[in-house]
Amino acid sequence: MSELFGNYIEKNDGTESIVIVFFSKVLSFKEHWRNNSLSANFIADYWGTFFSAPGKASAGEIHDIVSFIANELLENAMKFSRTDQASTIEISLSLFENDLRFYVTNQIGQNSAKAFKTYLHHLLAQDPQEFYLAQLEDHSAQNSQAASRLGLLTLLNDYDATLGWKFETCDYPEAAIVTTMAQWPIIHEK
Amino acid sequence: MDIKGENYCLSFNFETATIVCQGQLRLQGEKGYADIIEQLDRMVDEKPGTIILDLTELRFLNSSGINVFLKFVIKVRNAKVSRLSVRGTDKFPWHTKTLKNFTRLMPDLVLEIN
Numbered sequence: 568m569s570e571l572f573g574n575y576i577e578k579n580d581g582t583e584s585i586v587i588v589f590f591s592k593v594l595s596f597k598e599h600w601r602n603n604s605l606s607a608n609f610i611a612d613y614w615g616t617f618f619s620a621p622g623k624a625s626a627g628e629i630h631d632i633v634s635f636i637a638n639e640l641l642e643n644a645m646k647f648s649r650t651d652q653a654s655t656i657e658i659s660l661s662l663f664e665n666d667l668r669f670y671v672t673n674q675i676g677q678n679s680a681k682a683f684k685t686y687l688h689h690l691l692a693q694d695p696q697e698f699y700l701a702q703l704e705d706h707s708a709q710n711s712q713a714a715s716r717l718g719l720l721t722l723l724n725d726y727d728a729t730l731g732w733k734f735e736t737c738d739y740p741e742a743a744i745v746t747t748m749a750q751w752p753i754i755h756e757k
Numbered sequence: 758m759d760i761k762g763e764n765y766c767l768s769f770n771f772e773t774a775t776i777v778c779q780g781q782l783r784l785q786g787e788k789g790y791a792d793i794i795e796q797l798d799r800m801v802d803e804k805p806g807t808i809i810l811d812l813t814e815l816r817f818l819n820s821s822g823i824n825v826f827l828k829f830v831i832k833v834r835n836a837k838v839s840r841l842s843v844r845g846t847d848k849f850p851w852h853t854k855t856l857k858n859f860t861r862l863m864p865d866l867v868l869e870i871n
Binding site (some may be wrong): 600601603604628631632634635638642646699700703704705706708718721724726756 | 781817823827844849850851855
């Protein structure tokens with residue numbers, strides 16, 4: 568059984584794909600933090616091979632944008648993944664004619680899943696730009712360090728990404744599998 | 758004073774009220790930025806006429822870092838003492854995509870993207 572939020576597009580391979588799977592048994596994923604940036608930069612470097620077509624964003628620009636998006640998705644997965652069992656995080660990136668699609672899948676506890684769904688209902692019902700600035704002002708006024716998921720809002724507002732989420736049941740009843748999809752248009756609007 | 762990590766360096770010059778950021782800054786949550794936030798707060802508390810935030814050599818900044826700098830902008834704005842000048846570059850996509858939010862929060866901020 569699955570539950571979808573936002574503009575989720577089911578995964579398929581596109582024309583070119585890369586998949587990286589992280590497995591952790593002893594250390595929590597938070598202790599892997601440094602590897603987010605290494606992995607995001609590796610994926611961006613790998614992807615540089617495919618971009619030289621005229622009319623599309625430059626290779627350097629695509630590199631840095633791919634690195635930013637991959638890093639934000641990995642950071643979120645590492646931050647919220649369950650810590651009570653060995654688990655995996657998978658990131659895949661596929662190339663389509665006009666867009667790139669990122670998918671990051673991880674396991675989260677049921678309480679985190681419930682809180683995340685509530686947040687997504689809230690996010691999807693509002694203008695993301697206004698929501699972003701209002702959250703910043705609120706957190707600044709309250710001197711709050713709460714997990715504000717500004718990464719998702721940055722992808723929506725500043726990178727024109729389309730986001731979607733899929734929640735699925737897991738072998739462990741106390742956990743859920745969540746996949747976050749980010750679709751980023753390669754071709755610039757004229 | 759400088760705050761350095763594996764891939765980044767931030768220089769805080771309180772005499773010239775200048776903050777220079779270089780490298781790739783992707784620390785873990787706001788707690789990871791605690792030392793940097795402390796120095797940003799000190800810069801606001803020093804009440805200089807103009808604070809210069811030079812980001813031209815900062816290639817990557819994660820959303821937690823963006824959050825830290827946006828809150829710094831709010832603090833400078835709310836203190837109503839210092840002007841704020843932010844320098845960026847069109848070499849790095851995040852500058853052209855994200856720095857516009859700085860002026861949304863503080864409309865009289867001077868943003869120069871070269």
